[in-house]
Amino acid sequence: MTNAIEIRGLCHSFGTRPIHRSLDLDVGRGRIVGLLGKNGVGKTTLMNILMGFLRPQAGQCTIMGEPSHHLSPHTKRRIGLLFEGHLAYDFMTITQIERFYARFYLDWNPARFFDLMERLGLPGSHRIRHMSEGQRSQVVLGLLFAQEPDLLLLDDYAMGLDAGYRRLFVDYLADFVRDKNRTVFMTSHVIEDMERIADDLVLLRAGGDVRHTTLKGFRDSFHCYSLPYDGQSLPVADSVIFNVERTAGGRCEIFTFASEQELVAALRRQGFSLDGLRRESMSLEDAFIGYTGRY
Amino acid sequence: MLLALVWKEWLKLRPAFFVLLAVHVAMNVWAAAGLRSLFSGAHPEVLWYQTIILGNIHFDMLRHVPWISGLILAGAQHLPEIRDKRLRLTLHLPVRAETAMACSLGFGACVFFLLAMLDGAVIAATDSAHYPAEIVAIHLWALLPMEAAGLAAYFGATVVFFEPSTSRRLHALLLTITAVAMILVPARPGAWSSPGALALGLFLLTALAMATFLAMAHQRLTGKNQ
Numbered sequence: 312m313t314n315a316i317e318i319r320g321l322c323h324s325f326g327t328r329p330i331h332r333s334l335d336l337d338v339g340r341g342r343i344v345g346l347l348g349k350n351g352v353g354k355t356t357l358m359n360i361l362m363g364f365l366r367p368q369a370g371q372c373t374i375m376g377e378p379s380h381h382l383s384p385h386t387k388r389r390i391g392l393l394f395e396g397h398l399a400y401d402f403m404t405i406t407q408i409e410r411f412y413a414r415f416y417l418d419w420n421p422a423r424f425f426d427l428m429e430r431l432g433l434p435g436s437h438r439i440r441h442m443s444e445g446q447r448s449q450v451v452l453g454l455l456f457a458q459e460p461d462l463l464l465l466d467d468y469a470m471g472l473d474a475g476y477r478r479l480f481v482d483y484l485a486d487f488v489r490d491k492n493r494t495v496f497m498t499s500h501v502i503e504d505m506e507r508i509a510d511d512l513v514l515l516r517a518g519g520d521v522r523h524t525t526l527k528g529f530r531d532s533f534h535c536y537s538l539p540y541d542g543q544s545l546p547v548a549d550s551v552i553f554n555v556e557r558t559a560g561g562r563c564e565i566f567t568f569a570s571e572q573e574l575v576a577a578l579r580r581q582g583f584s585l586d587g588l589r590r591e592s593m594s595l596e597d598a599f600i601g602y603t604g605r606y
Numbered sequence: 607m608l609l610a611l612v613w614k615e616w617l618k619l620r621p622a623f624f625v626l627l628a629v630h631v632a633m634n635v636w637a638a639a640g641l642r643s644l645f646s647g648a649h650p651e652v653l654w655y656q657t658i659i660l661g662n663i664h665f666d667m668l669r670h671v672p673w674i675s676g677l678i679l680a681g682a683q684h685l686p687e688i689r690d691k692r693l694r695l696t697l698h699l700p701v702r703a704e705t706a707m708a709c710s711l712g713f714g715a716c717v718f719f720l721l722a723m724l725d726g727a728v729i730a731a732t733d734s735a736h737y738p739a740e741i742v743a744i745h746l747w748a749l750l751p752m753e754a755a756g757l758a759a760y761f762g763a764t765v766v767f768f769e770p771s772t773s774r775r776l777h778a779l780l781l782t783i784t785a786v787a788m789i790l791v792p793a794r795p796g797a798w799s800s801p802g803a804l805a806l807g808l809f810l811l812t813a814l815a816m817a818t819f820l821a822m823a824h825q826r827l828t829g830k831n832q
Contacts (some may be wrong), residue, residue: 363698364694384701384702385700387700390698394694396690398692398694398695400614400686400695401692402617402618402686403614403617407617410610411610411614414607414609414610415610415699415700
């Protein structure tokens with residue numbers, strides 16, 4: 312088995328609203344994959360299914376070769392979960408929570424946990440409920456690292472973290488996962504972090520549209536051009552033009568996976584003048600917004 | 607691993623346990639002082655008559671203490687885990703969910719049992735100074751439904767906490783209230799010593815305990831996990 316995660320024909324809906332329609336996805340071992348999408352497109356649903364807290368209505372979702380909703384204790388040991396909001400047993404102290412989790416994991420590595428706790432500078436008797444979100448994120452990260460998991464599922468790890476703690480989290484995580492070729496599948500609303508850590512992106516759009524690509528492949532193949540906007544009509548999406556967005560300053564942005572020649576031909580077909588057409592540089596966040604749309 | 611699970615339950619229950627222990631001790635001391643005062647102000651034959659013929663019990667103020675204790679224990683034990691979907695932390699531990707649940711319920715029930723034993727021991731000790739063994743036994747049988755109501759409240763509240771759907775939660779709440787009320791219906795002291803009553807009480811407690819596992823199984827794959 313070369314894939315840490317395999318999803319085949321996954322379907323899930325809430326009432327009459329379909330969230331995932333026949334989703335297929337493989338995550339190879341050792342890959343760091345960012346799951347991106349706007350609110351409501353099914354990121355949390357997919358994470359819930361992967362984490363084993365939701366049974367898909369149809370299709371299969373396997374983690375390390377076992378159905379995600381029916382993982383054996385042995386496989387659970389190999390998976391580290393980070394829950395939205397950095398959930399932890401907040402009635403425990405730093406020392407207590409390390410002592411508790413150490414009993415469950417055969418490869419428990421306390422040095423990893425206490426290394427982070429030392430940097431945190433809090434006494435072992437400090438109760439987790441009295442910590443800030445950033446401090447709690449360090450405790451959770453320390454517990455995940457000490458567990459020495461093969462697969463990490465991280466649900467919105469950036470939630471509630473300031474820029475400093477977020478950077479600390481991402482850098483530590485990057486070193487940790489590269490160290491032993493671990494697999495990471497994560498969601499975040501902070502797109503810029505993905506540039507620092509992700510190998511692959513899974514881009515979800517409303518209606519169940521999914522694109523699985525390498526980060527480099529996405530950056531290299533997805534382009535943005537801008538055109539003066541006369542206030543009358545905008546180019547419309549077709550087989551060449553992926554998306555069009557109005558921007559400030561009387562221009563519109565045209566996003567495409569096609570070459571500039573193909574775009575020019577498509578714009579001509581739609582009757583647009585090419586005066587003022589120019590290619591725009593994009594950050595990953597710009598590209599994400601161009602791909603998923605603003606509304 | 608099981609010891610770690612039990613330790614986690616103890617960490618949650620410890621503050622509530624010591625508060626409840628103090629409350630139970632205080633109520634028992636009050637009941638014992640009341641009994642002593644009764645015997646110092648009235649002829650023992652009158653008090654024996656009141657106990658044997660009229661069915662009066664001197665510790666009736668304890669009637670509502672066990673079920674309130676059961677509710678408090680369930681809240682102290684389970685609320686920290688179901689807040690913000692923290693139950694997921696336990697569900698992902700490398701043990702079977704049923705094992706974790708059994709540990710949690712078993713330990714909570716044991717803690718409640720300790721409080722019930724304290725009530726029984728104090729009543730038996732104070733009674734023995736004033737009454738013959740037969741009356742002590744009747745009083746302990748009278749205490750039994752009060753403590754059983756506490757256990758029912760503990761299990762019932764646990765079901766309500768773990769149940770993910772609002773309608774099922776309301777059903778569980780109604781069932782729990784009915785069970786607790788049924789067990790607490792005023793009855794002649796010793797009435798619960800009959801096999802039929804004992805079987806009914808055991809059935810109610812077992813059903814509520816089992817319902818906690820059903821509630822856990824029901825919410826396990828709904829994505830809600832409280």
